[in-house]
Amino acid sequence: MSLVNWDMICTPKCKGGLGFKKLDIMNHALLMKNTWRLIIEPTKLSNQVLLTKYDVQLDEVPTSLPTQYGSHLWKAMGNIWEKTRMGMRWNIGDGKKVRFWWDCWVTTSSPLADCMTQPILNTLLSKRVADFVDETENWNWCLFSHLVPNNILLKIASVHPPKASHGADNYFWGVSSNGVFYVKSAYELLDDPIGNEDRNFWRLGWSWKGPQSICVFLWLLLHGRLKTMKELHMRHLVVSTQCDRCRGPVEDILYTLRDCVTARRINLMRNTNDTSQEYWRVCFGVAVWRLWFWRNDILFNHGSWESGFIATDIKVRTHEILRCSHQPLLGKQQRVETMIRWKAPSDADFLTSHSLTTPIGLHVLLSPPPAIFGLLCNDAYGIAHSRLVLH
Numbered sequence: 001m002s003l004v005n006w007d008m009i010c011t012p013k014c015k016g017g018l019g020f021k022k023l024d025i026m027n028h029a030l031l032m033k034n035t036w037r038l039i040i041e042p043t044k045l046s047n048q049v050l051l052t053k054y055d056v057q058l059d060e061v062p063t064s065l066p067t068q069y070g071s072h073l074w075k076a077m078g079n080i081w082e083k084t085r086m087g088m089r090w091n092i093g094d095g096k097k098v099r100f101w102w103d104c105w106v107t108t109s110s111p112l113a114d115c116m117t118q119p120i121l122n123t124l125l126s127k128r129v130a131d132f133v134d135e136t137e138n139w140n141w142c143l144f145s146h147l148v149p150n151n152i153l154l155k156i157a158s159v160h161p162p163k164a165s166h167g168a169d170n171y172f173w174g175v176s177s178n179g180v181f182y183v184k185s186a187y188e189l190l191d192d193p194i195g196n197e198d199r200n201f202w203r204l205g206w207s208w209k210g211p212q213s214i215c216v217f218l219w220l221l222l223h224g225r226l227k228t229m230k231e232l233h234m235r236h237l238v239v240s241t242q243c244d245r246c247r248g249p250v251e252d253i254l255y256t257l258r259d260c261v262t263a264r265r266i267n268l269m270r271n272t273n274d275t276s277q278e279y280w281r282v283c284f285g286v287a288v289w290r291l292w293f294w295r296n297d298i299l300f301n302h303g304s305w306e307s308g309f310i311a312t313d314i315k316v317r318t319h320e321i322l323r324c325s326h327q328p329l330l331g332k333q334q335r336v337e338t339m340i341r342w343k344a345p346s347d348a349d350f351l352t353s354h355s356l357t358t359p360i361g362l363h364v365l366l367s368p369p370p371a372i373f374g375l376l377c378n379d380a381y382g383i384a385h386s387r388l389v390l391h
Helices: 023-041 044-051 072-079 082-086 151-157 183-190 201-204 214-221 228-233 253-259 278-302 306-325
Strands: 087-090 170-173 360-366 373-378 384-390
Touching: 023 082, 023 183, 044 170, 044 201, 072 082, 082 087, 082 183, 201 214, 214 278, 253 278, 278 306
Parallel strands: none
Antiparallel strands: 087 170, 360 373, 373 384
């Protein structure tokens, strides 16, 4: 039974999901990587082959790629081309390459053409940024101040007007913090996740100090997706919402873990010496996890609810988690370096008195004559010092 839908599972953890990747969006992000390399590395051999084959000029970044014919890869790159341009940002130099209305040079998500307050002449739509500068190398406000809102005008005022001394215009990947393209940033650009934007709320479960299995349980708990009687009744799997332990009217999550008579009998304050905030934070996660475990044990295994034993179980597991967090299971072993080199043996270091304690040069005749077994011992210089022949 699916408790959380797939779209929520594919949402980032900070928004209530598990951070799984959607394969279709991941495929598009990888295609964007190819298109971005096509833009920034046009002299690469593979890119030259594509640009020459399909007759594409990158003197300026085109608004689209010709996809009437070509391979499946080229058509897929053409379909994702507009998304790649959405992530491109421009640094203004001389202003001769950047289109004033159609390139993202002052806005972050859409070009200035999408922010116009009134229609403009077609002759102005193709103008470059350098065309909106006067003779004093300042912005010519009278050409566009009446066409865009005030907040956009403030952003334009914060950009230095283009000058020839600034060099050529250059572009970068505007989605990442350092201007470098990453597949992760492309995925975030394409994805439109659902879920709650309250990052602190979801951080409560994932920042809990303990096993990952309990963190996943806390994630389900925050979503309200435990298989209580109320949840099963909503899915038309049971007839009644009554609690099987105390016969309460409605068994929801709060009733199961807090308001049920059996849950109230558990006293975690008794014989507890540790009152630190860290202890009670860990104890809370362990408590709700074990309360749910023992509730299921009663329903499905016909177990017994012993409040004292359950309280002891929660405390023991809490102390074990704290001990493991403070003392890692794998201690750091000090590395010892030992220098090893070959040393030539001395002249006297050879086989004597038929002793095999320090054999230096031991040669066994694998194919001796019949009924003969031979041994030959040499010193460090290859001189034979001892021979043994057995018949």
